[in-house]
Amino acid sequence: MSMTTTARDTPSTLSGWLIHWRIDIQLLAALCSCTLLGLFVLYSASGQSDTLVINQAIRLGIGLVGMIVVAQIPPHWFRTAAPWIYVIGLVLLIATLVLGDAAMGARRWLDIGVVRFQPSEIIKLVVPLTVAAYFHERALPPRLPQVLVAALIIGVPVALVVKQPDLGTAILIIAGGGFALFFAGLRWRVIILLIVLAAAAAPLLWFNMHAYQQQRVLTFLNPASDPLGAGYHITQSKIAIGSGGLFGKGWLNGTQAHLNFLPEADTDFIFAVFSEENGLFGVLGLMAIYCFIVARGLFIAVKSQDTFQRLAAASLSMTFFFYAFVNMGMVAGLLPVVGVPLPLFSYGGTSMVMLLASFGILMSIHTHRKLLAT
């Protein structure tokens, strides 16, 4: 392990120990408060299931250890490794399409003997890194051919994921890679052109959607049209949030989830449970934590010392925010129902571990800075 960048003393205090192990104290504090809060909410949302909370706590532990391990790796390693991991991720995605398990009619899981996991989770993390690595040695803002290469890096896994079919993950991959492009300095007129094109392509996309995906969009536009399906989810989750009021019904007192009116309370719809029990002030507090994490990430990006690090740190931070926004927007009825979990909150292993790994990268970027003459 490279220890040559900064002088190290033997740690005598906790903060000294944390600095020694290249951990960003502020980020760690925010992440820990968020995930611990998440465990409490999960306990309530799962109908006070010990096993679920213990499972999640174990994954959280694995994720935190993983994050610290990742933080020890010098950032230029990620730059070198990202394209390779990207290629491996693509191969795994194709393997999933060919031999993956079909859960609920979609091929997303790959069984590799020991664990079942979703290769799309790796891809979500590695696409912004690969785009950042691509731009690292190139003059910015990027010229058209380079933008096209970046679009290809993003587009190939998106096409494979759409084929699974998993529209939610596809949108998240586009967001991750898109942020990297944005921070690289993609020209505003191109951005506006893309937005216009996307709006124009919407009808085309519509006709290529699976029936259930079209249904979700229709349901979003008019929840009452399908009171038994996704519309039922949204109606019930709005009742949960709205009945929470300013201060909430209190921990373990939310009725919506506990009486099983609210389906998927412990995964995609956990934000509804949180809002019901903690009210508007709880929601503001949670948003403050999320904002702090993103702000810290952007701060690390601004302070970082090369193009790859800047683009990687900034796009990972914004992607994190995007996940949170899409989930909360969906649960609050602002966005259509797409299967996106609430980061650091929802029950689920791979997503938790991969998110914490991305924060490990941020910590690595921040703690491996060289002293520069100003």
Place this chain on the structure above:
Amino acid sequence: MAVDDALKNHAAERRLFLARTIAASLVLLILIGLLIARVMYLQVFQHGYYETQSKDNRMRAEVVPPVRGLIFDRDGVLLANNQPAYRLDIVPEQIANLADTIKRLGQIVSISDADKSRFYSRERQTPSFRGTPIRLSLTQPEVARFEVNREQFPGVDIRAGLTRTYPEGRYAAHVVGYVGGITERDLREVDNKRYRGSSHIGKAGVELSYESLLHGYPGSRVVETNASGRALRQLEVHPPQAGDSLYLTLDSKLQKTAFQALGDKDGAVVALNPKNGGILAMASTPSYNPNLFVDGISQANYSRLLNDPHNPLFNRALQGQYPPGSTIKPVMAIGALETGAIQPDKKVWCPGYITLPGSDHRYRDWKRSGQGWIDLTQAIERSSDVYFYKLGMKLGIDNIHSYGTMFGLGKKTGVDLPRENAGILPSRAWKHAHRHRPWYPGETLITVIGQGYMSTTPLQLALMASELAERGHAYRPHILKARRDPKTGLVTAEKPEPLPPIELKDKRHWDIVINAMKGVVNNPHGTAHRYVGHNLKYPIAGKSGSAQVAGLAQNEVAPDLDSIPWRLREHALFIAFAPIDDPKIAVAVVVEHGGGGSSVAGPIARRVIDAYLDEQAANRASATLQASNQSPP
């Protein structure tokens, strides 16, 4: 890279990045603001409304599955019915220990391993507050036993429902098909919303091809529940819309006759109404009992059906592909007449075999002594192979292919039944694509007598017979005659679809060929006269065929039929239509390894045609009788 690096302006890039970070932060703030505004709207301004909603949230929406449409034959004889049945549902969320509950249930009603595995696989796909069936079709004693012990099983409930039965059983199994439990694979094909609450879906035959008509649309009801989620009373009902009932073109009496005529042989009979393409009968033997499939067929029964060497699940009428043998000679004759390859009255010398120049391979006639000097009519009547070898040489493979295509060979008929096969009508292009070889002249000779690469389904042969019967104005074969809207009771007839007509340059060519086909049955020299031509009450045209399964060695004498192993015997084929001047039925019969086309397949065709025309005559008579009874004295 080095060039790029040289162009990199680090200070400018840092400024650009800072600007972008500020822009991103602004967007972030706007989105957060939007979200907070939304949550505030719900939690502050609409709080009162949602609080009441939450307190009164004792309502739950449930699906009411639709009733599946019935299937009738053309005269209203029931082919697929819905019968009341009881099923046992488990609502997993109301049960603490699922395995234990199922174990205890097993002491009251019989629960097989198949039931359990079906339950667990379906339970995983259903929200836990919805019921999943652990047993279908409970017997009356089982219903009674459960009712007595009901208290011990909270979260388990008996639901009355309907189950599908097929009164005609094996006779119409291949046509009507069957329904079975919905699988994940099925759900990928259909609109999931329509299948909420449903347990069955069409898997074969009409049940599959008209699934979207038969299924109907689910309704919903809103029920008031107690705190534990149990339904107390019904508040609001949107009734489901039952599926359409279907009337098939099938004549179930004729279907039974065809099935019985095949007896214990493996084979198929297809009878079409040449006037509209309606399938009057489509029998495939051996068959199976479709009722076995409805509630999930047992592994033992299923492997018995799958491993049966006679393959009962296979619909030979639609999927079986057999060399048509001499049954295609009338079509080849029309091609030869139209292209001027032959003169109908010109006599041709037909010895027992011919050879091609430069080869000593003998192309034999089925009659080893040869047919002597014969014209086209005699060649069809006696099914001379040598005459047709000579005809084929002049016609050529390209014409064989184009006239075969005209009569529907080598392509799917487009019948409204699933899993139809297309057969093969070879051509130069086909051989190049599939065998990577050029076309050899010898192959033309065996193709023109329906051997070699050529293969056809019994349905295609019946369509070919219809084209001959209607002189090129046949209709697409179909099974759906009409549908009945369950709401209005209105019966809408399906419109038959005419196929592109076959227009001959000289209409008399039809007469020549049809007349020769009449001779096959009626002329004492005709191949089928002995077997089909006795005591005819109507004029009938036919053509026999035998399809070689194993080739004969060059100098081998065709052995006695009974001494050949069954698997190597020829397939027996026969096509026919009647009455010639006003065709009402066109038939194709294939008997696998049956031996002689005329002697084995011919009588089956005759029996089917007899039954149909007799029935029609009887119906006409009773109709006249009724009319005369009703008329005033």
